Amino acid sequence: MSAKKGKISREKWNNNFMDWFSDILLKAEIIDYRFNLKGCGVWLGYGFNLRKRVFQILRDLLDNTPIPHEETLFPLLIPEPLFMKEAEHVKGFEDEVYWVTRGGSKQLDINLCLRPTSETVMYPMFKLWIRSHQDLPIKVYQIVSTFRYETKTTRPLIRVRELTTFKEAHTVHATAKEAEDQVKEGLEIYSKFYDRLGIPYFINVRPDYDKFPGAEYSIAFETIFPGDHKTLQIGTVHNLGTIFAKTFDLTYEADNGEIKFVHQTCYGISERAIAAVVTQHGDDAGLCLPPEVAPIQAIIVPIIFKGKEKEILEQSKNLLDKMNSLGIRAKLDDSDISSGKKFYKWETKGVPIRIELGPKDIEKKQFIVVRRDTGERITLDFKEGAKKIPKILEEIQKDLHERAKILMENSIKETDDYDELYDLIEKRVGIVIVPLCDEYDCAEQIEKRTEGKIIGTPIKYVKEFSKEYSEKEFNFNCIVCARPTKKKMIIGRSY
Amino acid sequence: MSAKKGKISREKWNNNFMDWFSDILLKAEIIDYRFNLKGCGVWLGYGFNLRKRVFQILRDLLDNTPIPHEETLFPLLIPEPLFMKEAEHVKGFEDEVYWVTRGGSKQLDINLCLRPTSETVMYPMFKLWIRSHQDLPIKVYQIVSTFRYETKTTRPLIRVRELTTFKEAHTVHATAKEAEDQVKEGLEIYSKFYDRLGIPYFINVRPDYDKFPGAEYSIAFETIFPGDHKTLQIGTVHNLGTIFAKTFDLTYEADNGEIKFVHQTCYGISERAIAAVVTQHGDDAGLCLPPEVAPIQAIIVPIIFKGKEKEILEQSKNLLDKMNSLGIRAKLDDSDISSGKKFYKWETKGVPIRIELGPKDIEKKQFIVVRRDTGERITLDFKEGAKKIPKILEEIQKDLHERAKILMENSIKETDDYDELYDLIEKRVGIVIVPLCDEYDCAEQIEKRTEGKIIGTPIKYVKEFSKEYSEKEFNFNCIVCARPTKKKMIIGRSY
Known part of the structure; x- marks a missing residue:
């Protein structure tokens, strides 16, 4: 195995991020938004395949918790009174x-309204299902379309009218403690999910005035778009306490015969997960899909020369069989277009590995692997080389994650100086963490003066959910009013 | 291996078929129709799992045709002008x-209307995708909810307002010949699908006045409910010819530069496939699921006796591990209810095999397998017995299919006597095949006089789709007007 360095460019990706993003979704055949209705797109074959793999990871995680979540399907239409x-x-x-x-x-x-989310569909059914503590916990989820009549500008996969892929989990418990533990399980599931996708994230507790309508508190996963440093919320976990239970009269009979309200949680992830996959790992040439979810992990492009067609094709098929039998999702492109066009096509679509096989390679009994993420060219021995490919795919998966993490960390700033905060937001270098008190006025003042928005409290500063929490050490002064506070908050621009 | 005969009862199943059906869907935790909106149900965990397995078979068939179908997802909302x-x-x-x-x-x-079916959503998109013959064929499908504002009585899984599971495939071709071949591929896919589910069916061409709105002709798969001998349409395949192509201006440039209209087909299967699985194989005790799609293929019920609890449970777990490692979807019911209640529960849910393991079995180093479909009890050796279970599951799968086929064949009658036709329909013994001419009047006369409906022409009498077709031999006289005809038609009551 010998390797040569490659080169990739991220200029357009960096400087015209939203253009790049909208563009690539159609070019790479992920989703087509040319349907004659604002904010409604068509998942194309390749995109649907990617979507299926991404959400299969989430399904597997939900299906395999100690008490499994059950996949279900509830009606779309909600009668107005409900x-x-x-x-x-x-x-x-x-x-x-x-x-x-x-x-x-x-x-x-x-x-009848089209569900914007399913609390009011599910909870009347839960009422029929719950009599005693033996019927608890309930842990269900569904992956469905939901609808929002957005009046703001819509954005592909990010702000749409038909949210085609909304995974919503809903749980019901006997006690507040169990609901809180469930919130923790939700956080763990989502952390694992995004780790598997190689997507960096930070977790924060939403400000009280910005929590899910009907929740006691809301925790959000956010990622940062590397191009424009805006944040994108890519998952939320809510503790609903007994709020909906009281509205929908969800009670159970405890062991001692007492009638008690249940405690609930819900947590959701949408097709924004796909937006994150697309935006975290691309470059000017197109997508760069993590091998874990790539519909095609390796594309074989035979470099056909006259007189050698048959031999090259035969060896390509040979290699394809070898790779498939190793469980690699490989494909041979023996279509009638030029090799150059093939390279372009599969680069755009983000296939992690391209394999080139030309007359010289046949002579030398070798083939060339080109890594989509780095452009690196690796020469492998024809007989034994295929076995090395799973390892290379693993490396790509790891490297993509590392690269994305570094980019995200570089765009998280911290300051306790008001002018510096203003400056950082103005210059769009990333998100900024500042000490802030609980007064709404202080938050409002920041939002009025900067283009930034209060995103939330980093989970580190929240006692219930943090391993690093320290009552003693966390002593700050609010960046606006200078009053003492234990909290820091994240300020940034967001989608 | 020793075996004892069992007994099953099909009295209620036979005589109160619709009651049995509605009842069992909730009891077996398939789907819950108690949501406060007519014709809209909630797929429960167990039912969703069954639904997933059934439609996975269909997905696999569609994904693996010589030119694969691509799974996609189109918007739900259709603007009125489209x-x-x-x-x-x-x-x-x-x-x-x-x-x-x-x-x-x-x-x-x-x-905006909620899609009742997706021609008018998909075909404007196809227009964007097709320029030359190189863009053809297009073969896509989606599995989605569709909506029908039914004013008739709704029936679980059969006539609903939210059809939660509609698999619709749509194809586009350069020539009429290719479209006709595609119709044949559609028929083949659906035949394989229902064979895998052990569901008997007959195929017929719908009368011209009863075809899909916008189709040149429609072919339907129907099954017969064994209890009440009504037919249920469980799949349709349509040749759309150039009808939609002309409306939506779907053209392509042929090799010679000529602009031509495309030829289209579409074919659909809905959650009625699940209704068929449930109704074809049940009995008075509940469901009897084909092992191929059963969420749980074998349930282990330890027969706990005092003093032996530990040993029995240990051996049960042992057996569970063995079975899982053989790829059997097995589950151990070690819950706190009585064995009798467990038997009842898992019989209702149609688990194909129950395994009993009591103190006597431990002594004799054996366990008992009880077949859900026949009640037969089979004693197996503890050490080697698990290996015989896949074979037993295969036999159950085959036997269920055979039994259902015989029941269906018994309820297909044939006559050329008008009074006998009337009598057979009146007595509800099944469907009746009679010679009929193409005059609408003759069909109308039958529909007026009997409770039966003209269902269609058995595929055998349709030249283009029949291997048995015989111009020479097929000479009949219409049962109503006595004019010569080449055709027979199916008369029956249907859902």
Whole structure:
């Protein structure tokens, strides 16, 4: 095995990030937004395959917790009286739900909304299912389309009207302690999920005024787009306490005969996970998919020369069989276009490894592996080389993760100086962590003066969820009012 | 290995078929229709698992045709002008579509309907994708929810308002010949699918006045409910010819530069496939799932006796491990309820094999296998017995199929006597095949006089699709007007 260095460019990717992103989704055949309805896209074959693999990881994680989550499927249409039951919840969503008012040519007696999320569909059913503590816990999830009548600018996979891929998990417990433990399990599942995808993230507790409508508190996973340093929320975990239980009268009979309200949690991840995969690992030439979820892990491009066609094709097929039998998702491109066009096509689509096989290679009994992430060229022996490919795929997976982590860490800044905060946000160098008190006024002042938004409290500063929490050491002064505080907050621009 | 005969009862299943069916769906935890909206159900964990396995078979078949079908996902909402484009299609669906007319508190500029089927969503996209013959064929499918504002009585999994599981495949071809070949591939896929599920079916061409709105012709798969002998349509394959192509202006440039209309097909299967699985193989005690798709293939019930608890449980776990390592989906029920209750529970849920392990069995170094389909008890040796279970599961799969086939064949009658036809339909003994001419009047007369409906022409009498077709031999006289005809038609009651 011998290797040569390669080169990749990230200029366009860096400087025109949103253009690059919108562009590549169609070019790489992930999703086509040219359907005649704003914010609604068509998942193409290749994109659907990627989506399936990404969400299969999430399914596997949910199905295999000590008490498994059960995959289920609840109705899409919510009768108005049900949807309107939980006041806080309604306030959070009523401006953005779609209403079905007609069936055929008939006006409906009761209007139906398209689920923006499924609390008000699921919880009346939970009421039928729960009688005693023996019916608890309930842990279900579904992966469905949800709908939001967005009036803001829509963005591919990020802000859409039909959210085609919303994984929502909902759990019900006998005690507050169990619900809190469930929140921790939710955090763990999502951490594992994004680790598997090679996506860096930070976890924070949302400000109280920005939590999920109907939750006691909300915790969010965010990633940072490497190009423009904006944050993207890619997952949320909510402790609902007994708020919905009281609205939907969800009670159970405890061991001692007492009737008690249940405690609930819910947590969600959407197709933004795909947006994160696409944006974290690309470059100017297109996608660069983590081998773990790449629909095709290795593409074989035979370099056909006249007189050698048959031999080269035969050896290519040979290699394909070897790789498939090793469990590698390999494909041979023997189509009628030029090798150059093939390179371009599969680079755009982010296939992690390209294999070249030309007349010289046949002579030397070798083939060339080109890494999509680095451009590095590795020469492998024809007979034994295929066996080395799983290792190379693993390395690519690891390197992509490392590279993305470094980029993210570089765009997290920390300061306790108000002017520096202002400056950092202005110059769009990343997110900034600052000491802040709990007064809404202080938060508001920052949001008014900078383009940044209060994103949340890094989990490190939250006693219940942090291993690093320190009552003694965490003594700060609010960056705005200088009052003592135990907390820091993240300020940044976000999608 | 020694075996004892068992007994099963099919009285209720036979005589109160629809009651049995509605009942068992909830008891076996397949789907819960108690949601506060007519015709909308909740797939429970166990049912969802069954549904996943059934549709995975269909996915595998579609993904692995010589030119694979690509799984995709298209938007749910259809803008009114798009939906209204194809006149025949609109006529077929306009009375039963749901309309979204409001977003938040705002009236929408353009009303949106919930897809009843996706021709009008997909074909405008196809127009963007097709330029030359090199872009053909297109073969895509999606598995989605569709919506029908049913005004008739709804029935679980059979006639619903949210059809949660609609697999629709759509293909585009350069020539009429290729489209016809595609229809044949569709028929083949569906035949294999239902064979794998052990569901008997017959294939027929729908009468011209009852074809899919916008199709040149429609072919349907039907099964017969063994209890009440009504037919259920469980799949359709349509040749759309150039009808939609002309409406949506779908053209391609041929090799010689000529611009031509494309030829299209579409074919669908819904959650009625699950209704068929449930209804074909049950009995009075509940479901009897084909091992191929059963979420749990074997349930181990330890028969706990005092003093022996530890040993029995240990051996049960031992057996569970053995079975899992053989790839059997086995589960141990070590819950706190009585063995009798466990038997009842897992019989209801249709687990194909129950394994009993009590103190006597431990002594004799054996365990008992009870077949769900026949009640037969088989004693197996503890050490080597697990290896025989895959074979028993195969036998159950085969026997279920055979038994269902015989039941179906017994309820297909044939006559050329009008009074006998009337009698057979009246007595509800099954479907009846009769010679019939092409005059609508003759069909109408039958439908007026009997409770039966013209279902279609058995595929045997259709030249293009039949290996048995015989121009020479097929000479009949219409059962109504006595005119010569080459055709027979199926008359029956249907859901």
